[in-house]
Amino acid sequence: MTKLLEIHDLQTQFHTRDGIAKAVDGLSLSLDRGEILGLVGESGSGKSVTGFSILGLVDPPGRVAGGRILFDGEDLVAGGEKAMKKLRGKRIAMIFQDPMMTLNPVLRIDTQMVETVQAHADVSRKAALARARDALVRVGISSPDERLQAYPHQFSGGMRQRVAIAIALLHEPDLIIADEPTTALDVTIQAQILSEMQALCAQSGTALIWITHDLAVVSGLADRLAVMYAGRIIEEGTTAGIISKPMHPYTKGLIESVPQGKEHGTLLRQIKGMTPSLLKLPEGCKFAPRCPRADAACKPEPPLEERETGRRVRCVHPHTEPLAEEAAPT
Amino acid sequence: MTDTPVIEIDDVSKRFTRHLDIAERTANRLGAGIKEQTVHAVDGVRLNIRGGEVMGLVGESGCGKSTLGRMVAGLSEPSDGRILYRGQDRSAMSRAEARNAALKVQMVFQDPMSSLNPRLRVRDIVGEAPQVHGIVGRREVAAYVEDILEQVGLDPSTAKRYPHQFSGGQRARVGIARALAVKPDFIVCDESVAALDVSIQAQVLNLFVRLREEFELTYLFISHDLGVVEHISDRIAVMYLGRLVELGAAEDLLKQPNHPYTEALVAEIPTFETEKRIYSAIKGEIPSPLNPPSGCHFHPRCPHAHERCRKEVPVLKEVAPGRLSACHLNDEA
Amino acid sequence: QDLSVGLKSEATSIDPQYHSLSTNNQVLQTIFEPLTSQNAVQELEPLLATSWEATDDTTWRFELRDDVTFHDGTPFTANDVIYTFCRVPMVQNSPSSFTLYMSSITSMTAEDDHTLIMETAEPNPLLPTDIVVLPILSAKALGGGDDITFAPNGECEGMGDVPQSPAFNDPEIAVGTGPYTFESWNRGNSLTLARYDDYWDGTPDWETVTLRPITSDGPRVASLLAGDVDMIENPPIQDVPRIEGEGFKVVSSLSNRIIYLHMFQDPEAEAPGISSPNGENPLLDPRVREAISLSINREAIAERIMGGYAEPAGELLPPPMFGTSGRDVDPYDPERAKELLAEAGYEDGFTVTLGAPNDRYINDEQIAQAIAQMLAQIGVTVNVDAMTASQFFSRRNNQDFPLWLAGWGAASGEMSSPLRSLVASWNPEAGLGTTNPGRYSNSEVDGLIVEAMATLDDAERESLLQEAETIALDEYGIIPLHYEVTVWAMAPELSYEPRRDQYTLVSEIKPAE
């Protein structure tokens, strides 16, 4: 049986005044049906662009410059806009980061939901409304009939995000790409949304790509994690594997730099330096300038190699010990 | 460390009121019934911050953390109550004293970009105030600025750059340098690391820790991220809709939260899980501060709420030594 | 056939007694007719009156036509005339009343239906000319009685309810004896007239006539060229070659309008806007005034600025009109002018402001600049201050200028008009020197003018006027520049006899032979 989604060597580039920014460079990924993948990385590492590339929503000056995206065996890059349009919203849905901005402020919720239903299903407005109402109920919005009549600004951030999720669910898609949907929300609301997403995916068997900058947030949700750095995947594997034994120095650094309550008042482990500009990437391993283990061997860029079963790492000096043993700061 | 707290927040409230204009008042006379709207952004908060300690302040968006922080930093006046700096009321001071007191309490802001004037070079951002206030002479400013930049871990050569030429973490450092340049002894950090990536956030947190020791600073550390607050604070205050609901030593508070809201917050601190976790959440949205629930503001979302919570405002009471909480459940136990 | 004419301004009312304004008069005299009229060269001619004579110094006898009917079919009688004259002071809100033209009349009686006796308090030789602007209304249509008795100052009896001006928008009220009847008036857009088939002087030429106000010069010409209208008045003279080039017909005539320079000559008052080396008003010195006149190249102005459509003027009215003496135009002699200035003690010149309107006379603002150029050549520095007419007239009347350019059209067609207003000493009570803010004053001239105004004998009056004019001009109390030439342009199928009074009279527009 084919995978639901297979990405091979995806290249997405932005042509800017200062040069070509390779926001995604040689990214490969795959995803099974019903699987939850956490896509993690710092700001600017290319997570969102990956998501947009899958949906064919990369806006000029950006474009998908190479690679293949196979969805259910069909190549989306080759298929072009026409093939894409049939899938968008129907089989692949997306939820955006900022709940305040994803809903059109001047259109009522019902308009925005009904048009989504009618874009892919030839149903009456009434039927579409009924479906919209159901979707709102599923994401836990009370009194959906009134809410349908409202405008987005009358909703709180958490509710808007739930409406966006409801819109994503309208056609029971095979894949939902959630691009940091809880970053703008409070922890209590974030937990609410996480729990709802979890329940929904479990019910409908929808595959989910959860994009986030916060490893901790997805660790309890995702089956597998992929860590991005400078447009590449630098480590990929099962959630348990990565959290307990990060192999790439960057992944390790990320995990360690989150305050965990263990070392109160002391200094945290930190990754020195900062994320490089896409326009001026170092040669060889992109993480080498910040990496304590870097040496001459890092000059040619290391490939993404399978180090253990189901575990791919892009590093010539991966850590091989589980985290706990090395955790204390030097 | 003296006995008088550096900052004493004495039953402070801040209300934002939208007054009716002529047109609305006329409309009311015609029977429109438009009401003045009042937000109790901060509602009767009492809090002492002792010299050298780090006071963490957490709570959800809109609960009044920033408003409180701004009042402490002297950027806005309380509607009620007083804020004392080393036992003195700022409004009762002479001009020069008030200015000095103002300089002693500085603020580090959330958004590293918007808190730096994009049209000024770093050396002006950092050096302007010390020069204007005569902390350093005109000639020594350059050296002084370079010195401070070094303290916060920036290359002195960056002094001639503009804010847009820095990364987020570096900007945060510039903001800290600006505050340090006037030799404060109290710093209000309002979500100072929230906008940063995790790897950078660690760098800045470390800087705060280091500077605290070096300059004997006292912090009011505001954040919505309990994990971060816990890491850096000695004591933590928890706010909900303008009111202080719990206060206690950091570790203690996290280990044994007393107030149901604190409990929920603690439960939601993201942790690295190797297993799938079943998320469960407090139901309901954060209520609007324009129209807060009666009694205990938290009661609509509280799993333990009962009749009394709806009617009566719980007072902040000592529930254990050094531990204050505002919950009716404590009375029943 | 239909005719449409583009006019440069619009009448302010259909009531011919509302506003003493040439725009109104020229239009309304097509609907209404006066007792007497002026021909193309402003000679007095009979119209509704067949003849008139002064039976003594203060009594006039008019014989009226007996074959005339109003548009509503009622015959025209002396009663209508009395009604008309009686109504003049009763018109309300008039911005510029016609009382001026009939205030000398003290009594009016109908000897019979077609004979009328008028009496004046003082001898008034100009009475037949004055009443040219008073076209006759129908007493019946306006609700007047059959037997009206005249009294001055609007105290006539038997007038009934006198309709006010706005009522004239109704064709039932606006009833005259003219060749065309009033059809409709769409303010700002068009005034439509229709042929009056029973007109006493033969059938008029046009079935309907549309008068369109097109106040901007360019569009007016363009309308002619585009065929929207058949004829226009006052095309800008610079466009005349083009109009002719496109096969249209252009006719022109010298007008009764003189363009002149006036100077501040009141020795008592301090002159505004002038600075001379000795701090005095140089314009008080006749030699300076003469120098100004000699420095002006009138030929050049007429040729270059007016495109030939102007004639250098030596008098206040073009000869051979009544009262002119055929005086020579001042020569262009800058050398002599400089000498004169030096004689007067102004060899280094002086600085003076020249006031001028910029939208009143043909190329007024251009002329003012040209004069400034020319005066600069003899060392007089001129600041041109040109402004819209309304401001100009107000400021002029407030004596704001030391030197200004203006124009005067002699509606009566004789010399008394400019002399009385421009040259006579300022004496507003007597209606003398009303437009003489420069305060030029010469009692000899005044005496001659007053005498002329009481002399009924034409020849004697003419010589008095000639004498007065000559004295004033010899003293350079006023400096004539040129006579405006009025231009009409029309489709080649039309003909129009150009008029000195600058009127565009629809009744005179004929199909070309």
Next chain:
Amino acid sequence: MIVYLIRRFGQSVLSIAAMAVLVFLGVYAIGNPIDVLINPEATQAEIAATTARLGLDRPLYEQFGIFVWNALHGDLGNSFVYGRPAVDIILDRLPATMELAFVALILSVGLGVPLGVWAGLRPDSIAGRTIMGGSILGFSLPNFWQGMLLILIFAVLLGWLPAGGRGETTEFLGMRVSFLTLDGLSHLILPAINLALFKMSLIIRLARANTREVCLQDYVKFARAKGLSGRRVVLVHILKNIMIPVVTIIGLELGSMVAFAIVTETVFAWPGMGKLLIDSINLLDRPVIVAYLMLTVLIIVTINFVVDVIYSLLDPRIGLSEMKG
């Protein structure tokens, strides 16, 4: 809504009152209307009589007092020149100007919005650049100069359209309008284009800028992510959002259109209020000037009000009250 009405009303009253005072005093300062109106041969007695009849012999404050008193009773005075109520005279001319302004508005919005959106969607295409280039022209050529060229080309050189004036008019809803007859329409085209060009360029630029901005918004991307057709995204999601600023501008500009009609009306000899104003200024016909300006302010205020209402229909967010510290 009622607050809104009251607020608007208050502002309007203020505007109109301010206008009245300024204009009344201002026009008084220009000059004495008698100098322009009366026959220059008139005697002192006649001048005095006319002055008294027009009430100009009283001190200024008294004249103003009378004016205000009458104005409060709905009477803005009689024209010095026409002797009729000033308001009547203006109302005579109003339909012509309004017709012109509305046709120009329809032209500028009808063409401006689509062109601007088009240029905004494809900012780098040749069409997009051409539209923008054209709009710079429309925007920078002074109005009267455009009018002049239009006359020169279409009326004089080509002879297709009349050069000026208003053609045949017919009665329509109690107003005389010219767009219902062929002749009227042919007279209307050039002036309307002239008046529309500037606003059209403005709207093109505005629509383009806003389209570009709205295109970058998440909700547009989200709409596309929902699988909507490109047409629906543009016609519903983008258009509705850009109409908000466009409507605001239209509101502001319709007012100035009425005012700018002065230039167009002068160039094309269009018998509207604008020309009346110029004529009245020249004749110092103060009641007409004052009434004109007050009426114009009234029109503008009304338009603004209508626009605000449309605006609140388009943008559900307004009406939210903001907080003040």
Next chain:
Amino acid sequence: MTDAATDDIPAPDGPVAVKIDSPAKRFAREFASDPIAVVGLILFVLIALIAIFAPLIAPQDPYDLAQLSIMDGGLQPGESSFGTGMTFWLGTDTQGRDMVSAIMYGLRISLFVAAVSLGLAITIGTVIGVTAAYFGGKIDSFIMRIVDLQLSFPAILIALILLALLGRGVDKVILALVIVQWAYYARTVRSSAIVERRKDYIDAARSLALSDRRIMFRHLLPNCVPPLIVVATVQIAQAIALEATLSFLGVGVPITEPSLGLLIANGYDYLLSGRYWISIFPGIALVLTIIAINLVGDRVRDVLNPRLDT
């Protein structure tokens, strides 16, 4: 780990600091990347130079009536003077003004009027706008009421009435333009200042106990400049056009010292008669000027508007 905090100082040529340059330089670089705008700028500079140095380079002083002769009036382009023999490359107007010189001087007046009124209006508008935004409350609403009132009257009406009152004159035109325009700047400055006012750097400056004046003019004002520039580039073109229109309507600058607008207006009367040059050439000069300003302004707007920046 003690040096943990300092070991991340990037080398001066580190990845973020791609180029070290001031906002002005950055602005210039971005501006220069659009060739059309550069052409516009060059054109404008050229025009400005012509205007500034008109007295030195113009063949004739068209404002000195003693130098003119109506005998040279209305000559075709290329004809020569009867008196002095000088050649009029663009012809003469009816007063015998050399059109080349008249255009140069006209540009001078037009640009002068626009620039001075712009300067004054910006100064007044900015001070008022910043004050309103910084202090807020009653001061703010009072000032903004006045601004709204002013803006609800169409500019041309105000200017027309004003000039009808004041009479002609360069100073009067400038006054009228300032009165018409200050409100735009006040509103623009205020609206951006209100946004900037809420930003943290102002609070930071306040907590550093800097004086209100200093904060207003050193911190707040410079950050309101971009929208101000954008509005100014539009408004200056509008000011030139408005001056031209006013002159066309017969109010405006004095006729012996014609601006471009007045030259066009004078020539307008001769358009039909075939003496196109009197009006067409100044028209072209005017249009080129305005287009140049607009091209520059458009680019400035694009560069200064970060939202459209990729």
